[in-house]
Amino acid sequence: MAGIHLKIRISTFLETAGEFGLFSARVARDAVRRPFEIHEIGYQIREIGSRSVPLIIPCGIALGIVMSLHTRASMVRFGASSLIPATMTIATFRELGPMVTGLLVAGRVGAGIGSELAGMRVTEQIDALESLAIDSFKYLVITRVTACVLALPILTILMDFSGLTGGLFSEATVSHISATLYIHRGFAAMGWSDYIPTTLKTMVFGFVIGAVSCFLGYTAKQGATGVGHAATRSVVLSSLLLILVNIILVKLTFFWFS
Amino acid sequence: MRHVAEPLIQVDHVSKSFGRRPVLEDVSFEVAAGEGFCILGKSGTGKSVTLKLMIGLLAADRGSIVIDGDEMQKLDRKTLLETRKKIGFMFQDGALFDSISLSENLAFPLRRHTSKPEKEIREIVREKLAEVGLEKDLNKMPADLSGGMRKRAGLARALVLDPPILLVDEPGSGLDPVTASEIHGLLQELKERQGTTLVAVTHDAARVRGFADRMGVLDHGRMIVSGTPEELADSRDELVRVLASGGEGKNVVCKS
Numbered sequence: 001m002a003g004i005h006l007k008i009r010i011s012t013f014l015e016t017a018g019e020f021g022l023f024s025a026r027v028a029r030d031a032v033r034r035p036f037e038i039h040e041i042g043y044q045i046r047e048i049g050s051r052s053v054p055l056i057i058p059c060g061i062a063l064g065i066v067m068s069l070h071t072r073a074s075m076v077r078f079g080a081s082s083l084i085p086a087t088m089t090i091a092t093f094r095e096l097g098p099m100v101t102g103l104l105v106a107g108r109v110g111a112g113i114g115s116e117l118a119g120m121r122v123t124e125q126i127d128a129l130e131s132l133a134i135d136s137f138k139y140l141v142i143t144r145v146t147a148c149v150l151a152l153p154i155l156t157i158l159m160d161f162s163g164l165t166g167g168l169f170s171e172a173t174v175s176h177i178s179a180t181l182y183i184h185r186g187f188a189a190m191g192w193s194d195y196i197p198t199t200l201k202t203m204v205f206g207f208v209i210g211a212v213s214c215f216l217g218y219t220a221k222q223g224a225t226g227v228g229h230a231a232t233r234s235v236v237l238s239s240l241l242l243i244l245v246n247i248i249l250v251k252l253t254f255f256w257f258s
Numbered sequence: 259m260r261h262v263a264e265p266l267i268q269v270d271h272v273s274k275s276f277g278r279r280p281v282l283e284d285v286s287f288e289v290a291a292g293e294g295f296c297i298l299g300k301s302g303t304g305k306s307v308t309l310k311l312m313i314g315l316l317a318a319d320r321g322s323i324v325i326d327g328d329e330m331q332k333l334d335r336k337t338l339l340e341t342r343k344k345i346g347f348m349f350q351d352g353a354l355f356d357s358i359s360l361s362e363n364l365a366f367p368l369r370r371h372t373s374k375p376e377k378e379i380r381e382i383v384r385e386k387l388a389e390v391g392l393e394k395d396l397n398k399m400p401a402d403l404s405g406g407m408r409k410r411a412g413l414a415r416a417l418v419l420d421p422p423i424l425l426v427d428e429p430g431s432g433l434d435p436v437t438a439s440e441i442h443g444l445l446q447e448l449k450e451r452q453g454t455t456l457v458a459v460t461h462d463a464a465r466v467r468g469f470a471d472r473m474g475v476l477d478h479g480r481m482i483v484s485g486t487p488e489e490l491a492d493s494r495d496e497l498v499r500v501l502a503s504g505g506e507g508k509n510v511v512c513k514s
Contacts, residue, residue, distance in 0.1 A: 133342040133343045
């Protein structure tokens, strides 16, 4: 009996993974085909991007303060407190900023997109769009995924600088370092390869968040329960995939920008 | 089955299953331009599925559906969307876009598919809402409307592009008799005044007689009979008689 259940689970998993693969391929294909729904993409960037700013900035500042406190506690032991700004900058730009931004957006936006599209599916609003001769996939899915892809790097840059501001605030309070010296020390060890690839990889994060949550919402079933499931699964799956995809992207970044 | 000259809609030997569950089996019917055709049947017999197949929201497993010369199953995505402009679809619960106001729901397809100036779009929206008695509710959100109002708004939206064909899913279900009667009256007026071809699915035949020139009965996914309302009312099959009379008269003993 347990064997049959396992078989069914594996079969369902493979089926869903295959469907998601086809869905993602359709997103990639339709994203470069007319019409581009520029107006709706702009609206979605405002919804996904602008509305995430109040979440990103305080989180970035808090993260910077906490990171700085931890880094100081370790560095002081080795008499390397002058390296705190550089350590903070590298850690924030290379990994913390992109990853934390991705996870925060997956939580806020992933659940929103998943439940919104699932709600539209179960109340026949997606069918209504189609019946009005509007390509629902282009109008609902492509616009949201594109908005996520474009908004993530911008939000990441905001997160990076908020983190540095938090770090500066913490350091200035503890060691009375000047802002000029902190910034000088922080960016002295940084090269373009520390900014560009790590920020651009968040476009992949945006695609993952957008595609996963749109897939779960757009293909939702089972009425109100389906809406709840789509919202929860959007957050869980996009966060999980984000972490896994990040491993590959970090490896690729080291390979190309060693 | 009576043959209709120059059919605008041809549903030919259509079958549809969901997984292993067959919903429609070998269903065929034709509807002429300007005609009103009503599909009757108990709940869960595939009536709504038939409408969704006709507009291409679902794909048939077998058979063909031809709307105004276009075989829906064979159209590419772009042509399918173009063909849908000829068809209005009134959903059972209205299916209004709940994030925008009532007027925006109607203006949306006009802005997408026409190059009319904003002033003209607003006039058309007001006119269409006035036709369904909702001109005072222009700025209301769908959540603020009653079931009947949502249905009427759904009808107004389905008609906003003046499609020659209108598909209607359960026009009177879940409504009080007065509101249901109003909606059926609107459909009758539409057919008589504009010559719109109507296909409606319902289990309330008594109310659709005003616009139904012919009726077909779906039972267990099969179209068991079609004809004029009078022909169906005289049928020897008790289920057909009861459905065609709108459930008036004696109760039916369920055999299946």
